[in-house]
Amino acid sequence: MAAAAHETQPATQHATTTGIDNRKVMMWIFLASECLFFGALISTYLIFKGDSLVGPYPKEILNIPVTSTSTFVLLMSSLTMVLAVYGAQHGRLGMMKVMLLATILLGLGFLGFQAYEFTEFVHEGLGLTTNQFGTSFFVLTGFHGTHVAVGVLYLLSLLVASNRRTGLGRDRALHIDIAGLYWHFVDVVWIVIFTIIYLIPN
Amino acid sequence: MATAIGVMTHAEEDTGLWSWLTTVDHKRIGAVYTVAGFIFFMIGGLEAVAVRTQLAVPNGTVLDADRYNQFFTMHALTMIFLAIMPMGAGFFNYFIPLQIGARDVAFPRLNALSLWIFLGGGLLLNSSFFLGGAPNGGWFGYAPLSSIEYAKTSGMTFYVVGLLTLGLSTLIASLNFAVTIINMRAPGMSMMRLPVFIWMVLVVAFLLILSLPVLTVGLLQLYFDRVWGTSFFSPATGGDPILWQHIFWIFGHPEVYVLILPSMGIVSEVLPVMSKKPLFGYSAIVFAGAAIGVLGFGVWAHHMFTTGLGPVPQVVFSASTMAIGIPTGIKIFNWLGTMYGGNIRFVTATYFSVAFIALFTIGGISGVMHASPPIDGHHQDSYFVVAHLHYVLFGGAIMGIFAGLFYWFPKMSGRMLDETLGKIGFWIMFVGMNLTFFPMHFLGLAGMPRRIYTYDADLGWDTWNMVATIGSYTIATSVLIFVINVIKTMRKDKDAGDDPWGGATLEWATSSPPPAHDFDVIPEVRDRDPLWYDRDHGIARAAVPEHNHIHMPPPSYFPLIVALGALLIAVGSMTHLSVLGLGAVIAIYGVWGWALEPTD
Ligand code: HEM
Ligand SMILES: [Cu+2]
Numbered sequence: 053m054a055a056a057a058h059e060t061q062p063a064t065q066h067a068t069t070t071g072i073d074n075r076k077v078m079m080w081i082f083l084a085s086e087c088l089f090f091g092a093l094i095s096t097y098l099i100f101k102g103d104s105l106v107g108p109y110p111k112e113i114l115n116i117p118v119t120s121t122s123t124f125v126l127l128m129s130s131l132t133m134v135l136a137v138y139g140a141q142h143g144r145l146g147m148m149k150v151m152l153l154a155t156i157l158l159g160l161g162f163l164g165f166q167a168y169e170f171t172e173f174v175h176e177g178l179g180l181t182t183n184q185f186g187t188s189f190f191v192l193t194g195f196h197g198t199h200v201a202v203g204v205l206y207l208l209s210l211l212v213a214s215n216r217r218t219g220l221g222r223d224r225a226l227h228i229d230i231a232g233l234y235w236h237f238v239d240v241v242w243i244v245i246f247t248i249i250y251l252i253p254n
Numbered sequence: 255m256a257t258a259i260g261v262m263t264h265a266e267e268d269t270g271l272w273s274w275l276t277t278v279d280h281k282r283i284g285a286v287y288t289v290a291g292f293i294f295f296m297i298g299g300l301e302a303v304a305v306r307t308q309l310a311v312p313n314g315t316v317l318d319a320d321r322y323n324q325f326f327t328m329h330a331l332t333m334i335f336l337a338i339m340p341m342g343a344g345f346f347n348y349f350i351p352l353q354i355g356a357r358d359v360a361f362p363r364l365n366a367l368s369l370w371i372f373l374g375g376g377l378l379l380n381s382s383f384f385l386g387g388a389p390n391g392g393w394f395g396y397a398p399l400s401s402i403e404y405a406k407t408s409g410m411t412f413y414v415v416g417l418l419t420l421g422l423s424t425l426i427a428s429l430n431f432a433v434t435i436i437n438m439r440a441p442g443m444s445m446m447r448l449p450v451f452i453w454m455v456l457v458v459a460f461l462l463i464l465s466l467p468v469l470t471v472g473l474l475q476l477y478f479d480r481v482w483g484t485s486f487f488s489p490a491t492g493g494d495p496i497l498w499q500h501i502f503w504i505f506g507h508p509e510v511y512v513l514i515l516p517s518m519g520i521v522s523e524v525l526p527v528m529s530k531k532p533l534f535g536y537s538a539i540v541f542a543g544a545a546i547g548v549l550g551f552g553v554w555a556h557h558m559f560t561t562g563l564g565p566v567p568q569v570v571f572s573a574s575t576m577a578i579g580i581p582t583g584i585k586i587f588n589w590l591g592t593m594y595g596g597n598i599r600f601v602t603a604t605y606f607s608v609a610f611i612a613l614f615t616i617g618g619i620s621g622v623m624h625a626s627p628p629i630d631g632h633h634q635d636s637y638f639v640v641a642h643l644h645y646v647l648f649g650g651a652i653m654g655i656f657a658g659l660f661y662w663f664p665k666m667s668g669r670m671l672d673e674t675l676g677k678i679g680f681w682i683m684f685v686g687m688n689l690t691f692f693p694m695h696f697l698g699l700a701g702m703p704r705r706i707y708t709y710d711a712d713l714g715w716d717t718w719n720m721v722a723t724i725g726s727y728t729i730a731t732s733v734l735i736f737v738i739n740v741i742k743t744m745r746k747d748k749d750a751g752d753d754p755w756g757g758a759t760l761e762w763a764t765s766s767p768p769p770a771h772d773f774d775v776i777p778e779v780r781d782r783d784p785l786w787y788d789r790d791h792g793i794a795r796a797a798v799p800e801h802n803h804i805h806m807p808p809p810s811y812f813p814l815i816v817a818l819g820a821l822l823i824a825v826g827s828m829t830h831l832s833v834l835g836l837g838a839v840i841a842i843y844g845v846w847g848w849a850l851e852p853t854d
Contacts, residue, residue: 219553
């Protein structure tokens with residue numbers, strides 16, 4: 053550390069052992085934990101595959117074109133997230149804010165698709181308790197959707213905070229970077245879920 | 255890196271209630287964890303004494319079947335989640351920063367948050383006694399004992415929500431500890447110079463970070479089953495009760511190492527200091543700890559040998575379970591090697607440490623016995639397993655915690671616990687512990703099942719049950735003696751000095767109790783046993799600069815607010831959506847205020 057005698061040095065944020073900010077290390081470890089969370093949910097889905105005693109069964113009800121579209125929307129949100137991080141790191145605040153907004157909107161778009169899909173399924177007779185497919189499907193995709201919703205709130209709060217007079221402060225790039233890690237993770241998990249539920253034939 | 259000597263502001267010595275509620279000081283948080291954990295330890299102990307009183311004689315009438323189920327379930331939940339883990343967390347909080355040479359943990363406010371959520375979760379779980387009945391389906395919550403058809407009271411819903419709440423607290427704390435150990439070490443403190451205690455905490459943190467999410471999923475599924483009528487675990491509609499067992503034990507086995515590793519770490523601190531020589535085989539003990547952590551994820555089905563896994567899984571899990579005995583055995587030789595040829599000081603902390611080695615070995619051996627599926631067929635669900643788990647948990651985890659209490663009490667309070675009372679208490683506890691749990695081996699082999707609320711005479715179980723009950727009262731006496739010792743000690747003047755034991759690690763390089771900022775100057779680490787190295791090489795402690803202004807994070811009430819929100823969400827999930835909504839609003843407000851609160 054520079055021998056800056058008059059710079060305030062918070063006790064907990066001085067140079068770290070690894071050189072990586074504590075908050076970023078924590079996000080990485082947290083995501084490791086999340087892997088196991090989704091791992092357990094996905095395993096449950098796979099274990100109950102083919103165990104439904106009554107219909108509707110997956111192949112009768114899954115609408116692959118619609119969900120492929122929503123998957124594309126979510127994938128695009130990762131692109132805009134990358135651009136937001138780029139903007140934050142290179143001091144291009146306008147770009148950062150626009151791209152944050154775009155990511156939020158794309159995330160909301162994905163959630164809209166999911167809401168549409170859920171209501172469709174319920175109309176066609178598949179509820180949470182109808183059969184093992186319904187149970188494991190709604191719980192798995194529901195918790196994924198919750199993660200997207202939390203991500204939207206997270207990005208929204210960063211966007212709001214970045215419009216204050218003081219902006220995001222000197223850790224701006226770090227804040228956006230960490231949020232990006234979370235967002236990409238949720239996105240990657242969806243690719244796995246999408247493949248397992250929609251693409252692998254029963 | 256004499257960094258933290260920057261500008262101004264100094265945490266004032268403040269002792270009012272508000273200062274405790276808003277504290278972010280890891281030492282205060284650690285002290286509250288330890289005290290709360292000990293209080294829960296006594297509550298759980300009373301539950302155990304009630305259970306033993308019921309079982310003292312055949313056809314006992316102290317507790318009816320329903321109450322008995324509540325007591326043995328709450329006894330286990332309390333001991334595991336509210337006593338051993340929090341007392342461990344108390345030591346982690348207090349000594350991670352002190353041992354790695356930091357001024358606080360990586361996230362002081364998150365640290366406060368985990369404390370408040372833990373306290374809320376503990377109260378929530380225990381309030382169930384007064385709100386329609388406590389959990390009664392065992393700490394493992396097997397379906398269908400936990401499903402709504404068979405557990406009609408709200409007890410098992412309290413179990414689900416209580417454990418989710420406590421799990422949240424534990425996850426936050428574990429993330430915090432892991433980051434602190436990885437990222438906040440003093441200059442020179444490389445990973446292979448970390449005190450063994452810190453290594454064990456790191457393994458524990460990762461065990462929890464990777465196993466808690468699995469339990470979380472299981473609990474959520476159980477919640478859906480109980481509250482929203484899904485059938486994850488009820489076979490009639492396509493569900494699978496064995497799935498719960500897999501999920502629970504994928505968490506559950508790592509969890510038993512979460513309980514034992516901290517005590518292994520404590521003993522690895524106490525024995526070298528009391529033997530006045532460095533730990534024998536440092537890298538072996540570290541790698542054995544890490545190996546236990548990794549293998550711990552691959553043995554869970556040894557709890558399920560009697561569910562009809564089929565021959566291949568039985569062989570695989572039997573082999574992996576026996577394999578995990580190897581690193582465990584390595585450690586035992588490390589401790590013996592440390593004492594061998596040492597100039598041993600037999601203080602109370604040494605007594606507890608040596609007892610730890612002996613008793614834990616007995617429990618480890620019975621563990622390897624039921625690693626064999628045919629033998630486990632006899633042991634499963636019998637008192638033999640109860641004997642095993644208490645030798646590792648009481649003989650292991652609890653003995654280690656008492657070793658830690660006697661070893662570190664001077665650092666935490668500035669006062670030495672009374673050695674005479676300590677040794678008397680130790681012997682009573684040691685005798686009581688063996689009186690209680692050794693006969694359970696015989697009872698198990700004589701066919702006495704666990705979790706039964708009473709039994710007939712003439713089954714050949716009467717004598718040993720009476721002996722075990724007498725033992726439980728003996729243990730209770732020894733705990734009482736410890737409490738008296740603490741009260742007596744707190745009344746005398748501070749007499750410990752900075753370093754009463756001639757310790758090797760950094761916590762002994764500051765005053766007892768340490769100042770709010772832990773170290774006047776962040777120490778420089780040159781060896782695995784830094785204080786001994788400096789002593790032997792005549793290196794003096796760095797001088798304190800004249801204008802030593804150390805900036806510590808200011809107190810904050812946002813952790814309390816977020817914890818309140820989380821608790822209301824938990825309560826709301828059992829009562830009404832409006833409570834849940836209110837909790838969510840409070841939590842979001844708390845997080846927002848937290849994010850905007852200046853920390854410097
Ligand atoms: C050498 C290491 C160990 C081995 C090989 C081992 C093996 C086993 C096995 C096979 C069982 C299942 C018995 C049955 O239900 O039929 C068991 C149960 C148990 N073990 Fe261990 N164990 C070991 C160490 C530990 C440690 C260190 C702890 C905790 C500190 C522990 C705590 C428990 C508990 C609590 C149970 C009972 C769980 C229940 O059914 O409620 N074990 N052990
Ligand atoms: Cu186990």
